Amino acid sequence: MVMRAISSPLPSAPLTLEDVPTPHAAGPFDVVVKVAAAGVCRTDLHLLTGELPHPIPLVLGHENAGWVHEVGSEVTRVAVGDAVICYPFVSDGLSAPERSGLDTCAPTRLTPGISVDGGYAEYLLTNERSMLPVPPDADLAALAVLTDAGLAAYRACKRAASKLRPGDTAVIIGAGGLGHLAVQIVRALSPARIIAVDTNPAARELAVACGADLAVDPEALRQALPAGAHVVLDFVGVDATAAGGIAALDFGGTYIAVGVGGAVTLPLTELVEGEKHIEGVYVGTYTDLLEVTALALAGRVTPHVVRYPLEAANDALHDLAAGRVLGRAVLTPAASAHPSTTTSNEADHHV
Ligand SMILES: [Zn+2]
Structure with a gap:
């Protein structure tokens, strides 16, 4: 599913179904993955409407899982047929930031689905460093969403958890793809x-099903929180959620921004007298991905995914834009069965 133009507002069919060449593992550390599932992210909407710079034409999809299809000559850590999820940044690991785990800051990183072709396709070119092997019987559609939504949520929550003690309250703003x-x-x-x-009652229901003690409309937050929150995690990131989130903090509390789009403005008196902290979290490290994957494989974190056939990508994008996706949408190519099996799992596809 190829993006050929930027257009705002979102056109009815922003992507077109095309035959494109299958990528080849030409470099020694290249890996081609047969895509089992690609998550649909709000960033994709920002790319389509031109809010983020990127090349055109582009195959979107930066949240991917599948099976190793072809490996470069020096690849030793994965073999053809292995089930894998894909760390979203592709780099060589040699820069100073990468040596401390911060591939998010690697100066030469590529991001399939944003800077080069991604996973809204049957095959994806990535590299060995980005491979995270998972058990062969794992649900790859559920695990795919860990590589971006789960990764950023995990990095933010890990930081939050280091500050949370019994009796404290954590507020999670936005119970969508990341928030749930x-x-x-x-x-x-x-x-x-x-x-x-x-604001969405169905998302509030999902949050409670996921373990929230309470789920409220933004209007009702103050009433639900007489003593303030020790940590607020903002997965929406508009002016109103930033203002409301920072206002909801108790003395010494921390506001952690993950979603973007708005701005933080507050009187310094409020910051100083409340000894408030304001922090940002950007995606996550490979280690973060290992840890959140371990939680998922142990059954402690279960992504709620809504599956669409790959060719229905435009429906998924419009459903996401309209707030109709509960949890995370994922695209699955029609022939996305394990390479060793002969039957298609098309019967599993539903919207
Ligand atoms: Zn994303």
Whole structure:
């Protein structure tokens, strides 16, 4: 599914179904993955409407899982047929930031689905460093969403959990693709009381099903939180959620921004007299991905995924834009069965 133009507002068919050449593992550390599932992210909407710079034409899809299809001459850590999820940045690991785990800051990194072709396709070119092998019987559609939504949620929640003690309250703003995972991760990592905030009643129901003690509309947050929150995790990131999130902090509390789009403005008196902390979290490290995957494989974090056939990518994008996706949408190519099997899993596809 190829993006050939930038257009705002989102056109009815922003992507077109095309035959493109299958990528080849030409470099020694290249890996070609047969895509089992690609998550649909709000960033894809920002790419389509031109809010983020990128090349055109482009195959979107930066949240990918599948099976190794072809490896470069020097690849030793994965073999053809292995089930894998894909760390979202592709780099060689040699820069100073990468040596401390921060591939997010690697100066020469590529991001399939954003800077080069990604996983809204049957095959994806990535590299050995980005491979995270998973058990052969794992649900790759569920695990795919860990590589971006789960990764950023985990990094934010891990930081939050280091600050949360029994009796504290954590507020999670936005119970969508990231937020519904964050509820489960905070539950797994900390003893805090969890309040989820979302304008959508169905998302609030999902948050409670995921382990939130309470889920409220933004209007009702103050009433639900008389003593303030020790940590607020903002997965929406608009002006109103930043202002409301920072206002909801108790003395010494921390506001952690993950979603983007808005701005933080507050009187310094509020920052100083409340000894408030404001932090940002950007995606996550490979180690973060290992840890959140371990939680998922142990059954402590279960992504709620809505599956669409690859060729229905435009429906998934429009459903996401309209707030109709509960949890995370994933695209699955029609022939996305394990290479060693002969039957298609098309019967599993449903919208
Ligand atoms: Zn994303």
